[in-house]
Amino acid sequence: MKFDRRQLLLGGAGTAAGLMLPGVGAMAQSPASIGTFPDGVSADSVFVGLTIPLTGVFSGDGGDLKLGYELAIAQINAGSDVARAWSLKGKGVLGRQIRYNVSDTEGKPNLDVQSATKFIQQDKAIMLAGSVSSASAIALEELGSREKVLYMVGIAGSNDITGKNCQRYGFRSQQNAYMAAKALAPVVAKALGKNIKAAFLVPDYTYGHTVYDSFAQFSKEQGWQEVAKEVVPLGTTDYSSALLNIANSGADVFVNIAFGGDAIASTKQAEQFGVLKRMKLVVPNLSSFQDKELGAELMQGVYGSCDFWWSLQDRYPLAKTFVETFVAQNKYYPRWGAHIAYMQTYLWALTVERVNTFNPVDVIKAMENSKAQPYDTTIGKVYFRAEDHQMVRPIPILRGKAPAEMKNPEDFYEVVDVVDGESVMNTPDFFGCKLGPYI
């Protein structure tokens, strides 16, 4: 690698900084052996390690995530019509079947790292994927970069993953908190008005604070005024004291940033305190099963952003085949987790076939160059940004349907807008991302 750089410098191809640009870096020759490559590639198969919380507080999302990976892997291995529609060739990836194993990590970052290490050392995993929390994703990203094994981030919304904790070997498909807030604020302001008083419920951890910062910033730009900000610990069970303050704040809109089980408890209690009668509810990031867990009575009229909603099948052909095959197999509509898992398995397989090797350096460089050759996916055209590995992608904005509007028991949301990703991106260095070396 050093030799290559020197050669390029001597050749006057660019400065040392310029060499870090993917377009130039891609010219450099990749090492013949790195991480689990080529040991992890046998004549007929490769192994993929999935670290997923199947028990613990994230088990609901984790179960959905697992089904998404399994569906994609089965379709790819079978060389099905769906896989061909994604432009994959033959059975498997480069003719190799994908073997996989799922490790239940309970959503605990230390177990994520333990399981992933075992996948790398014992199974020679060529790719790692999974996680439901930002803390897990950050730990796995670091491990992947240290061990030189590609890691595709599961569900994780914190700005830090493609910000100050970004890693060369990690790629995130989900929008970050900044993108979600910037996409959502104008749509909500258009629907609810510009001169709005807002009360915020903020869970006290990285995710909560980054989502608050981003949404407060962009809603203020729309003329909104903050009248209450209640910061509560993660995993709070009784929100009564915070909700009393919100109920008495005179706000027009209640912005609930709590996620997962916290979102369920806080929204239920907000309804009991009469908050939802007096205020419109806005949820910057809708949790995967929030609709079902709270019911349409509570969720009607709620605005929020999401990674994916199944009715996007009306817009994108690949989403249609995804939703149809998922429902046929699992008897429910896929949520955010299943979609992230499904899409990123295909993206990895597609990239491997594009570069015709499992070598992670080549795969990473091809993903970094994907702006020039965007992927056609379940959410239309997308690409990974070279500088921070954040996917530039459309962001669906949803509104909860009233029970009478629902055409089937899972028809909880109307897609009110799909915001173009390019228009809501932060600058690559905004959150302090510095990707590490390839080798």
Place this chain on the structure above:
Amino acid sequence: MPSWPALVSQAFNGLALGALLALVSSGLTIILGTLGVLNFAHGALFAVGAYVAFVILQYTSSFVLALLGCCGVMLLLGILLERVIIRLFYDRPDEDQILVTYGIGIVLVECLRAAFGGNAQRVPVPSWGRGATQLGFLIYPTYRLQLIAIIAMLLLGLYLVLYRTSVGLVVRAGIENPAMVGILGINVRRAFLLVFAVGVVAVGLAGMLYAPVVAVTPDMGANFMAQSFVVIVLGGLGSFPGAVVGGLIAGEIISLTSAFNSSYSEVMLYALMALLLVLRPQGLFGSEGRV
């Protein structure tokens, strides 16, 4: 500085929150105070109570039936656990008791997950408890107001059974000197069984009553277990009146701190616990050297 109405609202909320915390902690303190077992399956049993309510309310939508059904199921579960496992651990060291109850907790939670999945289940507020009630300048959920009364009755009932009947007396004597109680011809083991089962029913009922308020998930009890420990440390380990007073104090601290800044409410609670442990290690109602 918050306004007076805001402070009064929070003080009232502290009372309601405290009543719930007292009920949640009562099961833990009953078992600890009489049997000397620190029950780490407490949080899981709380969740079991909530799921029993969920199942019964799905089929009957009768809150009274759910309450009775919950009592029955929790009583049976308590008896089963005591007969099959816990009774073998009365004479074992504390760490063995902690490990076995912790293990029971994991098994129960994972059974719930296997049966119902990891997502939250919906338990509706009973029809007579829906909506909010206007109390002067304060709007408060009707169900929570009713809960204060229901919990007060339950706590009074528990107190009478444990401290004003001969059963309670036998149990307390049995803890001090089981051999002597045995010589007097009294079956201590049966009294122990009853106390364990009553403790399990108490925490199950807490879960059942709280189910319409919180997210009903297999892991819902974990946080309540942590708060129960704080409450019984405040009130005095193993003291039933201590759990009630400790619960009310905890509720007021969380609520009144929220009037100023909600992000400090739990910090204040733990700070007070630390302070109390320094000044009065046995807690408000605990006696030194007991438990």
